[in-house]
Amino acid sequence: MxxxxxxxxxxxxxxxxxxxxxxxxxxxxxxxxxxxxxxxxxxxxxxxxxxxxxHFKDKGQLLDAVAHEGWVALDAALMKARQDSDDDRRRMTSLGVAYVTFARDNPALYRVMYDCSRDKDALPDQMKEEGAYCQVRNTIAHAAGDGVSEIDLELATIAAWCAGHGLAEMSGFKQFESLKALLGGEEAFLKAVFDHLGMFAKFDRG
Amino acid sequence: MxxxxxxxxxxxxxxxxxxxxxxxxxxxxxxxxxxxxxxxxxxxxxxxxxxxxxHFKDKGQLLDAVAHEGWVALDAALMKARQDSDDDRRRMTSLGVAYVTFARDNPALYRVMYDCSRDKDALPDQMKEEGAYCQVRNTIAHAAGDGVSEIDLELATIAAWCAGHGLAEMSGFKQFESLKALLGGEEAFLKAVFDHLGMFAKFDRG
DNA sequence: CGATCCATCTGAACAACGCTTAGATAACAT
DNA sequence: ATGTTATCTAAGCGTTGTTCAGATGGATCG
The missing domain is CATH 1.10.10 (Arc Repressor Mutant, subunit A)
Known part of the structure; x- marks a missing residue:
C-alpha cells in the first residue's frame, strides 16, 4: 500500500x-x-x-465516498461497544452512548453522512445487510427473546435509531450544558436521557 | 419564472x-x-x-429570519395538536405526530431551522420561554403529575424532543416505506414508533 | 417651500465555487 | 515502437457571497 x-x-x-x-x-x-x-x-x-x-462524477459522489468511510467507522465503534457489555440492557445503553459519542466526536463527518443519506432519501444499503442498523437490531432481538414479532423488532430498532440520531444532533446544543454539568458529564447525561426514553419498555418484563 | x-x-x-x-x-x-x-x-x-x-448582515442572518418564522409556525402546529386531545397520553402522542408531520410537510423549512440552530450550537431562545419546547414540557408535566422532579421533567422533555427530531429526520428514508405501508400509512407508523419509544415508561405507573 | 440628511437601492467588481472542455502526459497493451 | 487509454493540467464559463462607490428619494428641519 x-x-x-x-x-x-x-x-x-x-x-x-x-x-x-x-x-x-x-x-x-x-x-x-x-x-x-x-x-x-x-x-x-x-x-x-x-x-x-x-475519479468522481461530481462533488456529491466524493462526499458519498467520505460518508461511506464514516459508516464503516461507525460500524466499528458500535461493534466495540457491543462487545464491552454482557448484560442485555446495559449493552443496549452502551450501544446508544457509543452512537452518540461517535457523532459528537466526528460532528462534521456525521453531518456529511446524514446529508448524503438525505439527498438520496435513503440510508446506505450496507446498513441493512451487516452494518450498524443490523447490530442494533440484533442486540434488541437478543434482549427481547423469542416471543417478539418481526414487526415489533423492526419498530423497536427504528425507535432506538431515531432516539440515537435525535440525541446525537440535540446534545450539542448549549441549552443542555447546565443539565449535563448537573448530572456529572456528557455520558451521564446521555444515559439519563436514554433511560427516560425507556426503549425497552415494550420488551422488558423481567 | x-x-x-x-x-x-x-x-x-x-x-x-x-x-x-x-x-x-x-x-x-x-x-x-x-x-x-x-x-x-x-x-x-x-x-x-x-x-x-x-436588511441582513449576511446570508446567514436572512436564514435566521426564515428559521424564526418556521419555529413560530411549529409552535402553532403543536398548540393546535395539544388542544385536540383530552387524555394525557394521547395528547403526548398527538404532539409527537404533529411535530413529525410538520417536519415532513415542510422539509426544507425544517432543515433551515435546524441548520441555523446548529450553526449557533443552540436552539432558539424563544423555545425555552414560551415556544414548542415549553409546550412539550408542560404536557409532560401535566401527565406526570406532582411527584416528578425538575430534573426528571427536563430529561423527559429532552428525550421526547430527541425522539421527535430523530423520527422527523428518519421517517423520510425509503427503507421504512414497506413498513409504513404494512402498518397502514405514515401516521400509524409514527404512532407505532412512538409507542415503542415508551416515553412514558418512567411516569406511567397507573 | 427648499435644503439637507440618511436609509435604501443599484451597478460594477472581487474572489471563490462547481463543472466542462481541449490538450498534455504517462502507463499500458500489442 | 506504436497506438490506446487513463490520468492530469490549464483555461474558461456561469454562479455564488460579499463589498463599495454612487444614485435615489422619503423624512426632517430651516
Missing part, C-alpha cells in the same frame, strides 16, 4: 481517489463542513481543481 | 426585509434548499443582489 510520501509526486498520482477522500476528511476535521469545497480538497491533495473529476 | 407583481415598485421598496423572507420561503417550497441563494432571493423579490445587505 503506497502511502502518501512527500516524494515529489509523479504526474500520475497513483491512488488519487483514496488521497482525495483522505484530504476531504482532513479538511472536515480541521476546518469544518463549510470549508469542504472540491477545489480545497484538490488543493490539499496537491492536484489541479479538475483532477477529482476523473 | 415567477415574476414579481408587475406593479412598478418604487425605488424604495417599503418593506423589503419582509418581502425577502417571503421570497426565501417561496423558493424553499418550490425549488428546495439547494436553490436558496441570496441572489435568487433578491431576484425573486425583484431587487438587486446587493439590496438584501441593507
Amino acid at each position: 503506497t502511502l502518501a510520501q512527500p516524494e515529489a509526486r509523479p504526474y500520475h498520482h497513483g491512488d488519487l481517489s483514496r488521497a482525495l477522500v483522505e484530504a476531504a476528511r482532513r479538511i472536515l476535521e480541521t476546518d469544518g463542513p463549510a470549508a469542504l469545497s472540491l477545489r480545497a480538497v484538490a488543493r490539499e491533495a496537491g492536484v489541479s481543481p479538475a483532477a477529482p473529476y476523473h | 415567477t415574476l414579481a407583481q408587475p406593479e412598478a415598485r418604487p425605488y424604495h421598496h417599503g418593506d423589503l426585509s419582509r418581502a425577502l423572507v417571503e421570497a426565501a420561503r417561496r423558493i424553499l417550497e418550490t425549488d428546495g434548499p439547494a436553490a436558496l441563494s441570496l441572489r435568487a432571493v433578491a431576484r425573486e423579490a425583484g431587487v438587486s443582489p446587493a439590496a438584501p445587505y441593507h
Whole structure:
C-alpha cells in the first residue's frame, strides 16, 4: 500500500481517489463542513481543481465516498461497544452512548453522512445487510427473546435509531450544558436521557 | 419564472426585509434548499443582489429570519395538536405526530431551522420561554403529575424532543416505506414508533 | 417651500465555487 | 515502437457571497 510520501509526486498520482477522500476528511476535521469545497480538497491533495473529476462524477459522489468511510467507522465503534457489555440492557445503553459519542466526536463527518443519506432519501444499503442498523437490531432481538414479532423488532430498532440520531444532533446544543454539568458529564447525561426514553419498555418484563 | 407583481415598485421598496423572507420561503417550497441563494432571493423579490445587505448582515442572518418564522409556525402546529386531545397520553402522542408531520410537510423549512440552530450550537431562545419546547414540557408535566422532579421533567422533555427530531429526520428514508405501508400509512407508523419509544415508561405507573 | 440628511437601492467588481472542455502526459497493451 | 487509454493540467464559463462607490428619494428641519 503506497502511502502518501512527500516524494515529489509523479504526474500520475497513483491512488488519487483514496488521497482525495483522505484530504476531504482532513479538511472536515480541521476546518469544518463549510470549508469542504472540491477545489480545497484538490488543493490539499496537491492536484489541479479538475483532477477529482476523473475519479468522481461530481462533488456529491466524493462526499458519498467520505460518508461511506464514516459508516464503516461507525460500524466499528458500535461493534466495540457491543462487545464491552454482557448484560442485555446495559449493552443496549452502551450501544446508544457509543452512537452518540461517535457523532459528537466526528460532528462534521456525521453531518456529511446524514446529508448524503438525505439527498438520496435513503440510508446506505450496507446498513441493512451487516452494518450498524443490523447490530442494533440484533442486540434488541437478543434482549427481547423469542416471543417478539418481526414487526415489533423492526419498530423497536427504528425507535432506538431515531432516539440515537435525535440525541446525537440535540446534545450539542448549549441549552443542555447546565443539565449535563448537573448530572456529572456528557455520558451521564446521555444515559439519563436514554433511560427516560425507556426503549425497552415494550420488551422488558423481567 | 415567477415574476414579481408587475406593479412598478418604487425605488424604495417599503418593506423589503419582509418581502425577502417571503421570497426565501417561496423558493424553499418550490425549488428546495439547494436553490436558496441570496441572489435568487433578491431576484425573486425583484431587487438587486446587493439590496438584501441593507436588511441582513449576511446570508446567514436572512436564514435566521426564515428559521424564526418556521419555529413560530411549529409552535402553532403543536398548540393546535395539544388542544385536540383530552387524555394525557394521547395528547403526548398527538404532539409527537404533529411535530413529525410538520417536519415532513415542510422539509426544507425544517432543515433551515435546524441548520441555523446548529450553526449557533443552540436552539432558539424563544423555545425555552414560551415556544414548542415549553409546550412539550408542560404536557409532560401535566401527565406526570406532582411527584416528578425538575430534573426528571427536563430529561423527559429532552428525550421526547430527541425522539421527535430523530423520527422527523428518519421517517423520510425509503427503507421504512414497506413498513409504513404494512402498518397502514405514515401516521400509524409514527404512532407505532412512538409507542415503542415508551416515553412514558418512567411516569406511567397507573 | 427648499435644503439637507440618511436609509435604501443599484451597478460594477472581487474572489471563490462547481463543472466542462481541449490538450498534455504517462502507463499500458500489442 | 506504436497506438490506446487513463490520468492530469490549464483555461474558461456561469454562479455564488460579499463589498463599495454612487444614485435615489422619503423624512426632517430651516
